[in-house]
Amino acid sequence: MKKSDLSVHARLFPDIKHLQGVAKKYGTPLYVYEAEKMIDQYDKMIQAFSSVRKLSIHYACKANTNLNILKLFKEKGSGLDTVSIQEVELGLLAGFKPEDIIYTPNGVSSTEIKKVKELGVRIHIDNLSVLEHFGQDFSSSYPIGIRINPHIVGGGNEKISVGHIDSKFGISYYQLAHIKRIIEITGLRVEGLHMHTGSDILDVEVFLKGADILFQAAREFQDLEYIDFGSGFKVPYKEGDVQTDIYELGKLLGKKFKNFCNEYGKELCLVFEPGKFLVSQSGYFLANVNAVKQTTSSVFACVDSGFNHLIRPMFYNAYHHIENLSNPSGRLRLYNVVGYICESDTFGLNRQINEIHEEDVLCFRNAGAYCFCMSSNYNSRYRPAEVMLYKGQDHLIRKRETFQDLLRNTVEMAF
Known part of the structure; x- marks a missing residue:
């Protein structure tokens, strides 16, 4: 094993303004995948x-x-x-x-x-x-x-x-x-x-x-x-x-x-x-901050998503690095990042993140593997859209669900 060198990953990381633009264009919550990172990982295996x-x-x-x-x-x-x-x-x-x-x-x-x-x-x-x-x-x-x-x-x-x-x-x-x-x-x-x-x-x-x-x-x-x-x-x-x-x-x-x-x-x-080796680092999950809530012991950043969209932290206790795309140079503060599901729904505890305000967009890294594919309609929420970044362009590769998608396979009874 060896220590990670995120400098290589940083060179492949999409420009923050590009991600901000993608979030604005397609809305949140949103999955974004970087095709070049997948290709880079595949080539690494061939070389190795x-x-x-x-x-x-x-x-x-x-x-x-x-x-x-x-x-x-x-x-x-x-x-x-x-x-x-x-x-x-x-x-x-x-x-x-x-x-x-x-x-x-x-x-x-x-x-x-x-x-x-x-x-x-x-x-x-x-x-x-x-x-x-x-x-x-x-x-x-x-x-x-x-x-x-x-x-x-x-x-x-x-x-x-x-x-x-x-x-x-x-x-x-x-x-x-x-x-x-x-x-x-x-x-x-x-x-x-x-x-x-x-x-x-x-x-x-x-x-x-x-x-x-x-x-x-x-x-x-x-x-x-x-x-x-x-x-x-x-x-x-x-x-x-x-x-x-x-x-x-x-x-x-x-x-x-x-x-x-x-x-x-x-x-x-x-x-x-x-699987994960090829696609995990290519993925970014973008979520909007609905509310910042201060309690007697914690500060919560409440986003427009939950474990219905990203279950790994709750299911595996998995770690996803979280960044504030809207305020990348703000002072670091401690936050509990939580979702909108009506039960324990935590993405990260005591995370140091650049100061968060309502309507900021947060980015969860390593969201390319076992994230969207494990999503659900729990709480009757829609599953997010998916976008691929390829050769500098963004491409919608899955539409955001609508209310009709929730009802698509429902057969109504007569009462």
């Missing part, structure tokens, strides 16, 4: 693993499924990582070829898996029962990948750590014998092995430990085409924050992978599925 001859980056689209973002990564040459049939269909609509889409579900119905199979995408299976049923139905006619649980504790907290022994994800590394027995009986063809240990992983040693486990498992399969290490790279959320050293990982894991391929006797493809 330049020593690997066969490398495939698949954008984990659950982080942000806006169709225009999918198209942007498709144009860069990325593949797509999906977890639902709807994400698969969005990927196909964005122009991805079926063979460039990986589908790794968890706990879905056999009906959905069969529908995805008909679409021709790559399927990863993480359940012995599902593996057996799939093998009985399709045998060797449809190659699959298997998600292994390496029993590694990785991730920023328990809600985003998915590779430990009590996780619902993956087939245990200690069940390899059972996996092989199912394959021998059904004739299944396994083309890839996959793992994902969690998000916000600080240390490259976690990936290297996982690599050793996955390489050991791979020795049990004779006809692999790829090994998929998922993702989980940590991005910085504030000055001095630690982040995954992607270049150090590329150097060390690239060497391990090359050595394994030499031992295996075949050049495999190294696959990664980054």
Whole structure:
């Protein structure tokens, strides 16, 4: 891991006046995404693993499924990582070829898996029962990948750590014998092995430990085409924050992978599925200050949004750096930034922010991943619009919802 260098990020950060203009043009609350930052992150991964001859980056689209973002990564040459049939269909609509889409579900119905199979995408299976049923139905006619649980504790907290022994994800590394027995009986063809240990992983040693486990498992399969290490790279959320050293990982894991391929006797493809790493820092959430409220112990900045639009601070206790776009040079004061939902609804406690006045626009950084896609209509509020900044221009990529959107699927009864 290494300390963050936000000076690079600052060079890519949109001009404050531009963001102010975008907020005025489209209104708030508003999600804004910087396409060039996404491209920069994608290029970093390519550069970090330049020593690997066969490398495939698949954008984990659950982080942000806006169709225009999918198209942007498709144009860069990325593949797509999906977890639902709807994400698969969005990927196909964005122009991805079926063979460039990986589908790794968890706990879905056999009906959905069969529908995805008909679409021709790559399927990863993480359940012995599902593996057996799939093998009985399709045998060797449809190659699959298997998600292994390496029993590694990785991730920023328990809600985003998915590779430990009590996780619902993956087939245990200690069940390899059972996996092989199912394959021998059904004739299944396994083309890839996959793992994902969690998000916000600080240390490259976690990936290297996982690599050793996955390489050991791979020795049990004779006809692999790829090994998929998922993702989980940590991005910085504030000055001095630690982040995954992607270049150090590329150097060390690239060497391990090359050595394994030499031992295996075949050049495999190294696959990664980054989501947050690619889009988190590209996103800015803009909210207007409705009121500044002083109590006996605190000063609250109340904005025109809530956890219906940005749930990560309430759900994961996630940190989003907050800036005052309207008064960037004002004196620093302490604020609790809160939303308008009628229950505890806090974005940040005791934050030092340039002095805030009513009608100021606040900017929440790192809003590109798991923000809009986790939004809701709680309290019957409309979900925000989305705007993409591309080559210096702003483009509306999702309209703000209206009252009719709230009623679109309602069926009225007669009383």
